[in-house]
Amino acid sequence: MAELFLFSIAESLIAKLSSWTYEETSQVLRLYHHLREVSQTLSLVKAVLLDAEEKQQENYEMREWLRQIKHVFSDAENMLDEFECETLRKEVVQAHGSTTIKVAHFFSSSNPLVFHYRMAQQIQKIKKRLDKVAADRHKFGLETIDVDRRSVHRRDMTYSYVIDSDVIGRNQDKENIIQLLVQQNPKNNDKSLSIIPIVGMGGLGKTTLAKIVFNDRRINELFPLKMWVCVSIDFEIKQEIIKIINSNNASAHQQNLDKLDVEQLQSQLRNKLVSQKFLLVLDDVWNEDLVKWVELRNLMQVGAAGSKILVTTRNHATASMMGTVPSYILEGLSEEDSLSLFVKWAFKEGVEKRYPYLIDIGREIVKKCKGVPLAVRTLGGLLYLKDKKEEWEFVRDNKNWSSIKVGNAMFPPLKLSFDQMPSNLRKCFALFNLYPCGYAFESFDVTSLWGALGLLPSPNRNQILKHDANQYISELFSRSFLQDVVDYGIGFAFKIHDLVHDNARYLGKDSIIVRYPFVFTPEHRYVQHLSFPENVGIENFPIQKFVGARTILFPTPGVGANSEAFLLKFVSRCNYLRFLDLSDSMYKVLPPYIGKLKHLRYLSLENNKSLKRLPDSLCNLLKLEVLILSRCTELVALPKGLRKMISLQHLEITTKQRVLPEDEIANLSSLQTLRIEFCNNVESLFGGIKLLTLKVLCITSCQSLKSLPLDIEYFPKLETLLVDNCDVLELSNEHNQNSNLRLKIVNFISLPQLLTLPHWIQGSTDTLQYLLISSCNNLVGLPQWLSAMTCLKTLRVISCPNMLSLHEDIHHLPTLERLEIDGNLESWQHLTIDEPEQVEERIEELE
Template identity: 55%
Template sequence: MAESFIFSIAESLTAKLASRAYEEASRVVGVYDDLQDLKSSLSYVKAVLLDAEQKQERSHELREWLKQIKLIFYDAENVLDQVDCQTLRKQVVRAYGTPKDKVGRFFSSSNPLVFRWKIAQQIKDITQRLDRVAANRDKFGLQTIAVDRRVVHRREMTYSHVIESDVIGRDHDKEKIIKLLMEPSLDNNDGSKHISVIPIVGIGGLGKTTLAKLVFNDKRVGESFPLKRWVSVSDDFNIKSLILKIINPLSDFASSTNAPGGQQNLIDLQIEQLQHRLRNMLEGRKFLLVLDDVWNEDRVKWVELQHLISVSAQGSKVIVTTRSQSIASMMGTVANSYHLKNLSPKDSLRLFVRWAFKEGEDGKHPDLIMIGREIVKKCKGVPLAVRTLGSSLFFKHEIQEWEAMRDKEIWNLPQKEDDILPALKLSYDEMPSHLRQCFALLSLYPKNHAFNSFDVAPLWGAAGLLPLQSKDKTMLEDAHQYLSDLMTRSFLHNVVDCGTFYGFKLHDLVHDLAVYVSKDVCQLVSSNTQDIPENVLHLSFVENGLPYNSIKTSLQGVRSILFPVDNQGASEAFLNAWVSNCRYLRYLDLSNSTCETLPESIGMLKHLRYISLCNNKRIKRLPNSICKLQNLQVLRLDGCSNLETVPEKLRKLISLQRLEITTKQSILPESDIAKLNCLEYLCVQNCVHLESLFVGTRLPTLRTLEVTASASLKSLPLDTHHFPQLETLGISGVVNEDWLYRSEDTNAVLRLKTIVLYKMVTLPHSLQRYASTLQTLVISRCYELEVLPEWLSNLSALKFLYIWGCPKLMSLPRDIHRLTSLHLLQIINCTKLYRKYEPQVGECWPMISHIKHTDIRKTWNS
């Protein structure tokens, strides 16, 4: 699978070599000419990579050829990164170095002359290796393809027939869609007829097509729509092809040489003649059109078809099934797309039994049914997954076979063409190559992990998967665009849009897919791991007590090490055995580690972009060598409750974008922090001795500030003089708001977009100051909060209101209807609120029923 990422790596290398910043850096270092030779060799290979990726499944030799190129590309990325490291180091020495530093540097390996010679030799070696491998490209008969427009082999054409008794658990969904079909259509503002379009959205295998078939074949729908057409769109949204299918449902077969003459004649007609026939057929007739499996996002084509069918009678409708929310938004006209949900556990088991046994045989095997319940849990309510696993057990009645199925991961099971993994992989294959890589890295976290974009962005950034940084766009903004792309493809689950950041999870089956496609690049290491693939790049340790003393030479190229499971972190022995050997590390997450110190050699990991010691309760000091990491973008020391002081000379971390601190210090090195010209995110957590924060200090680039449980804090200036770019504010555990110093200058009021309040007893009255700009308000785990202030209804710009885990909260403001911009209200795990505002039945439901999107649940899992 990793070979499918090669073109993306080639593109990122090409983009870097072509950038003005890198060109200038290479001239300063003195390797510009050497890099031009590499650039030429790279272009020669890149030209055929897309074709090679598509043909590799049919040729073992071609796969080996791609593997050689991949390893050369990895080395090239490491060498190019060294040029960046040298450039940043020169900036630091120039800005903050002493004469002693400069003399020491002359006699070290960082000496410009020594570095230039070494790096030039490495570049020449890589270029020669690439040329030798590239010389073999012609023997594979590869074609030059410059742009990634690979053909995705989607599923076969669908048809409208369905046996209703075979469908389980979709009665409620069917009635909902039929209700939408029966609602009257509205006229457009220009007086023309309005055709309602109802999108059904969900991941592959969820049963969108099956639901559309149930609706299409319902007797009531047939009586209401005299003319119906089912069109399987799938591969192409070709207007001529669509017109043919609408005029004559048998036109799918019209290209056959045995097709009747009338059908063959239709194909021979010009588009002008066809559209004339279509309009004659539809004019004045009430029409239902189902467009099944739509992938094309070209709005021009959709509008063209819409105009052609608009001659039909009032009340005509279109049903669209798609995996893409962006397509649903583009085509849909109803208030909301119909997001198809998973089957219930009960319905999933019924469906499983139907596919695993002959009719009536299940009663003979109660022991197998018990195992079947556990197997069905793997499927997480996705019907195609249930069918896949049930079908594979048909005629198998041995307990051992069922237990083996229960204990295997889905991606390790044999899969036929129309099974669940191939169905999900269609969506993956359709993604652009850079997005495929980003998705694959999400496999490094366990199932049901709660992601947020603040953590995903540095992981993708450290792996080099985000665009080169510019003044116009931050790393977080680029990551948000990629997450939005994944969201529209139904790859993200339980998404929470907090305005300036996202929270989300992966559906278990989507996580299975991520593990499947990333297996040569990413590895989850547990006690069951027998071997780690050669040249793996990203390692995630998901258990304690794993062996660490058998480091392989081939693993020295590892770029990411994670400990993503709570309360399972690295020991000092692990650090000494692994970290010092992995000299190309970019991402080092040592959350929950038990080490009392970091090795001084940490300063040698010059490629590091991210290091986290989050929730290490034992560490007291950090080596000052950590400030030699000029590439470092994220430093997390939050939850380090015994940390006596942060490292000296933080100002040398000139690339730092995010800093999180827990320390026993009463005064932070604010002058150093203020010199961090890239700093966008700052969290000061549980600094119990801290009395004031950034009074008289300006942080011009800061966008997010989080201050939690700092009991001694007496002053925090919140104004544009100190924080001119601040957009997101998080506050936790504040008993009173006296320390929230506010300037009297009305021109200095912050333009906050997002506020997160955590473990508060009351809401700070000062929130009113942000009424005209605040778009997102999160109120989380405020266990003692009983009432919301009435002035909350003054937040005129509020779009998203999230209330989570507030069990004593009695009610919402009486005039919540004044929040006219409110787009989404989510209430979860708030016992008293749920009883009063439960959808349709709660006594106060009418007060909020006008809000476009409401999500009100007893618990997170309800």
């Protein structure tokens, strides 16, 4: 329902028209007066949009009016994007163009005379349409609300693990499930496979309960092999087998298994399970097809006696079909447990004692939640940091409280929380619809999509690409829209609850997940976002009917575009693409006219293992902000002319080149993040070049790399450094000794030459916040000067088997919040820092 997001689009359009760039360009092209008139009309329409968005459900004519506005706004966005492209083109021609190029530019369709004529026509058409919808606003009696007062407030993220103290009211349920897993199967003396279903409505906490059971120490001792699989709604046997095989094997790559047939896959599955006593969790199962289930179950009958499968499902019929014991029916929380959970999410710890009158209102709110933890957390998060009685009473008395059930409309607690989001955050949330249920999100992928579609307020090229993006993610977390959050320093991983996904699907009416067979309807012609979870038959997809598409995405890992006809059709027809993800595709070359996709902000060709060449025209994508070429292991060379990509902020490279075009890279005036990966012929990097805007540097799997000179003179803004799997790299060389880098995040992973931390990290004494050292087999200890770090919040030393000591002064770290250390420590007893429960447990294990 894109009509819910029009206010934020209007704000963005007006902000652009008021910017210095547009004013200057429009005056040069003698279009200033026309654009000012467009801006004034936009302001008139914007003033009534918030009221219209609230009232559209009861008025069909108003919904149609808003739909017209959406189409006008879309064309206006494309028209203004033309101005930005023209401005960037002029910059590049002036900075890098020869006389010949400048003359050719004058005679092209981009010269001022031709551009003025073409844009004047477009502006007049849009103004005429805007005038009409602006005049129609009077017939609806709409209230003027010119400012969206719904705001984003940030709540701290949590770590990935689910610990018992975070789960309220489920201790007895946990013990009951563990007892079912421990006891023998009454049938056939425990030799047959036992399946235990947990059944309950969405949001009750079935998955959370399964997690705390899965991670219990008793279960670890009882089942040598544990596997967790989030089941697809369509329950395809092949895909479920692949998931089970991959479930606890980080080295297996799904894209390789996809090429195997079912016979080969079932052989691998049986080999994995044979004679093993295993626990398999099948989370969120919907399948009611007995034949499919029996086929999969029979493949797993090779495990050792006592093997168990734990199933979570909303569907009683599914549970009855699969279970070998009676279903465990999960009930709602008690009112007291619900209130405790609500308080945990609505207040900072201990603050609730100041507001007894709010607790009384909260008690009435949780009664309406009927014991559903997701509802309780959602409304607690909605009221977080709000201390006005009226705000709490608004939630308690809201008209959305008609039913706790999920139907064709939104889940009421989520609807309440959604209604309080600012318009731009609403649209960000709705785009989760492009990904399949159970998808494992990376914050970079999500925020790149938001940024490419213009949903993040970062109009200044000197600002970082993800400006406010992490704040948006934190806001969605605080509203219980995200779960399983993992903070890995340079970003977040997370999932979303299946009910949350249902609601994103309800809202994302201008996006479509394409599954075959596909039937085109008239409503589809306005769809802007296309997601292909499968690639079967895409060569026949009617892309010509989606010429206004802004997003093309292949979200399933290992599944990319496999049709050259599909590529040629969308490149030639979809002129307004902003986000193009061709990861895991099979192309050897790209068509040269891909350089005409001038609106494109994001292009991923990751893991195109057949890609050998890129056209130089790719460098004509002057609006491109993200270019991902990682894992393109056959790519002979980068395209010529990279320096022209003056908007590029994030670049990932894999190439066979021995020497990277560092001078070209150094001229990328907006570059914020650089990732160099699997460049196995490169021996040295950054020989004297300056990367003045770079903030994030990642060097991964460059097996010939020997030197990596880092100095503040050449990297004055560098904040994040990740170095991973570089076997011969020596980080403590003399060139680095006097570096005064001001790093905030450092990750060193799989570096056999690392014996201790390089001395140049000392320059970050008052800036370093996150330090991870993992799988560095020759690391023997941490230096004493590490205890002088005044801002360090997270210290993780993992899988470093030869680390023998941890200096006793480590307890002087004043800001440490998270500590995780394993290894053969001899001096761990000096560790006296007050840490989270799981760290204390880890230390007990070491003792």
